[in-house]
Amino acid sequence: MNVITCYKIVPDDQDIIVRDDRTLELGKAELEIGQYDLPAIEAGMQVVADAGGKVSALSVGPKLLENSKLKKAVLSRGPADLYLVVDDSLADADTHQTARTLAAAIQKIGNIDLVLCGEGSSDLYSQQVGAQLGELLGMANINAVSKITVEGDKLIVERTLEDEVEVLEVSLPAVISVTTDIVQPRIPSMKEVLSAGKKPVTQWSLADIGLADNPQTIETIDTLAPELAERKQIVIEGDSEDAVNELWENLRQELQ
């Protein structure tokens, strides 16, 4: 089985500074693989561990993808090789541009049985790319998958709903977006880190995948952090009867 796992490089959210006007300062943020994409990579590794085959990683985006540490980071998590589509016009790609670029790259790679995505990117979290990609590739397409079992030339997948688990049979090829609880991503070992540097990386431009014309269909006006909620900032210290009463009194007033 030939598996592609898609991942996005995002700023580490712990380093993002929210300015007073709610705009975001990303300059100090380390870049990393999206947190929701790590389980997708690991899920791909499990699929080929069970059914045989090969996992390739795929990311599309601006030049920062070429960073050797980021390339090693994904390859140390198991994939046999890596495909990148690099163009600075993809820096603020909307979900459709991203999905189109991924689709064109996957078609160029060819002969793919399964494409895995995370449940959403950990920066913008549109949860759109997986679905659009499935549509563009004309493949079976399903999201929120929390378990994948290979059965012959089909997959049995589970989706955890509010009060039941949906079990579905999916024919291949398919595009599947997985939830974060599908599997715990690995921490790469020393040898995995060292071997990552030796794995093949194929890098394409938009022209290489026949997508010289890939316009943005959505205009981003602003990316703003949510308004901070006003807090009462009442701190009650101690565990005395009085302190408890004071806490209760405050809560009571709020609930009235």
Next chain:
Amino acid sequence: MSADKYEVIIIGGGPSGLAAAYKLAQAGVEVVLVERGDYCGSKNLSGGVFYTRVLDQLIPGFWEEAPVERYITNYVTTLMDKEDYFNLDYKGQALSKAPYNAFSVLRAKFDRWLAEKAEDAGVMLANGIKVEKVLKEGNKVTGIVAGDEEMLADVVIAADGINSFIAQEAGLRGPIKLEHLAVGAKALIELPRETIEERFRLTGNEGTAYAMLGEASHGVAGGAFLYTNLDSLSIGVVLRLDDLVKAGVKPAEVLDDLLEHPMVAPLVKDGKMVEYGAHLTAEGGLHMVPQQLVADGFIMVGDAAGFTINSGLVIRGMDLAVGSGIAAAEAIIEAKEKNDFSAASLNSYKRRLDESFVMKDLKTYAKAPIFMENDRLYKSYSKLANDIFGKVYNHDLTPKELLLKTALKALKENNLSIFDLARDGFKGVRAL
């Protein structure tokens, strides 16, 4: 599980490990460097002043491309009392010319750059991996263990810093004695570039380094420092652990008080504290350097080997780290030609160190730690200097006395004798 084998494995990606790795890779030696931080420098707090002449030997003209902050042209020594201070201010024009004497650096940027240089030269970097053990066959070190994986090498270099348990494991170093340990508390404070240049009277990329004694450390043995970066200040205190325990103060309190001191407060005013942290360090000096620096298949470099100098006026370690890394690499390159990685063969490392500035400077400053143990240095002299100058400049309508008389009086008030002063002065001149 079969273990992979490489020619050299280096444990730790600080300046010592990276210098050795770079030099070895340049000579075509197959090197793996294992660093527990996600990237090199990520575990290294804020910054310091790097006496970089030795780096110019390793990477000629490094300042053209390295993320260094400011070349240090101004050195200020401060004798600090509770509210008063006495500054000795030196500015040397020669210090502002290439190849430059020293730069302020922020390690998170600098170490990372050096790691990229090493990687470009062919070093295989494994970040995010902590080495747990060395593998031994008898006395010979044969490799390392991380997680459940083993990796073999002809030579293992311990470059894992001051707490090097690798050196202890290899049996070359005992635990560090309490009186040789110190706690460092540091902060990084951001300020606009122009503000820094105005406040410190700097032109362009010139920089200032302060060494502060006396009340700067609450009279605890040790001292404080303040360095200018491009758009931030590194400020911190280094406090000897035994004295700190005796004094019963916390390093963070000492640093907080320093930030509010009348000399420091206007310099850091309106700055934004972006990093704050404390960690253990060693007073260093020759007496911390173990007898044996090599074993069969094993070499220690940098802080792991105890190569630091803390003379009160300067804290040095990065330059000695790079110097020892280069010497270790040269010794290994020579050992490889003979295909003999025994302790005897690797011991050309010791000779190279002896011939280089590393051992020469360590020997020169050998008396500094003992001199620095003198309590009067931290507890009395800053107050004395400030008392004398206070009396010289204070015209409170009482009749003035000549300087000598004023000084003698101040000595007496501080319970010091002229003999103490003479003796310490003499020792100080010899030790520093």
